[in-house]
Amino acid sequence: MLIKCPHCGTRPVEEFTFLGDADVKRPATTDPSSMDQWFDYVYLRDNPKGRFNEYVHHSGGCRAWLVITRDTQTHEVFGCVTARDWAKKQGAVR
């Protein structure tokens, strides 16, 4: 499995640490009424068979947080962007 880091170029998988699902949404509030959203965010996962967006840390390289899109059946990596660009695309930061 090779991942093309936006900063370092194509690198082998052992340089990366996987965090997991990048499609979970962190609730904007800590109000007790948001507990269901927090439960969903912390514990529940779609766990798709196929295309999957996930956070990875380039721990053995530039140490940037990245988001890769990968097929969980074939391990083919389709793309890799910085976590910041990913968040921008989701409208989470300007």
Next chain:
Amino acid sequence: MKYSVFSLLRNSFSGHKNWTPAWRDPSPKKGYDVVIVGGGGHGLSTAYYLAKEHGLTNIAVLEKGWLGSGNIGRNTTIIRSNYMLPGNNPFYEWSMKLWEGLEQDFNFNAMVSQRGVLNLSHSDPQRDAFARRGNGMRIDGVDAELLDRDQVREMYPFFDYDNARFPIRGGLLQKRGGTVRHDAVAWGYARGADSRGVDIIQNCEVTGIKMQNGKVLGVETSKGFIGCKKLGLAAAGNSSEVAAMAGMKLPIESHVLQAFVSEGLKPFIDGVVTFGAGHFYVSQSDKGGLVFGGDIDGYNSYARRGNLPMVEHVIEAGVAMIPSLARVRVLRSWGGIMDMSMDGSPIIDKTHIDGLYLNAGWCYGGFKATPASGWCFAYTIANNEPHKLNAAYLLDRFRRGYMIDEKGQGATPNLH
């Protein structure tokens, strides 16, 4: 036919030409009292105990591939009950007790071999942690012995005791732990269930779950619709996919775990040993191959094959523990898909949908649990409530905050 020395003799004299198949290959009926999704160890043992303990025989087990094609035939065959937490220990000890009587119970040779499971410790804090775990085990009536360095050396003189980084200081031994011929477990349960009237339907993929007013009506399959009053899901790595058919989202991620077998060697390691400094566990099969494995690869996967970094890591750990392994050649490696839960512990429970039951989240510890998992799941399905042995394995424990986290890692499936 009951297997015995007499049936063996009788069939020897007729040239082994009159053995009957161990189970039928039936077409599905229109409906059943209970349908189990997943013809692996847990699904088959569930059907077996439903028939044997609860008198339910109008049951079908639906298997997407062939019988036992999943993790029941992909694991490293280790059985043990050396857990620490209260919710886990009684359950795994019950599993061990069922293993001990299993072959007589289902009349099949599963080669249950209580050859001992030894966890090595490499530092004083680790020894203390093992002492604590051993005490936890003994409180629950499980056997545990804390060994010092010399006692370990007596058992396995060829380990690297003076490794500069991870010297071996001692170990925690569970003598009743050991190995079981994994395929035979699937076959034994399948035969036992089939002989009690359970239909085992292979090459039958479930494609949908039909419900009405919050109640299960049946499943859509590649062999047509099959109705049922109760539906039990035991789909291991595919649990999320199957549960999604009922609109459920689970606290589970699927990850790949690799395992390995070496070329055949003369008798070398007579028990099961785990390296305490990395994740490595090894035993020797009766054919002579060393069967070993390590940690999951660490990323979500349904691929049943892993990547090279973990292969390298596992072999490094093995050679650090047993330097003479360096010259042994690996014969095969393979992968299985683990249903990694958010606290590293399983789920055996009913769900919010009437008639739908869930057995999932076994992480990479499902094999040793096969008998108790089926036994408890059968109880839960038959009585519509969990048995006290699986009372801690409820699906809503994540919402309520009652995790059973042996490793203390939190909601990180790839670290359990």
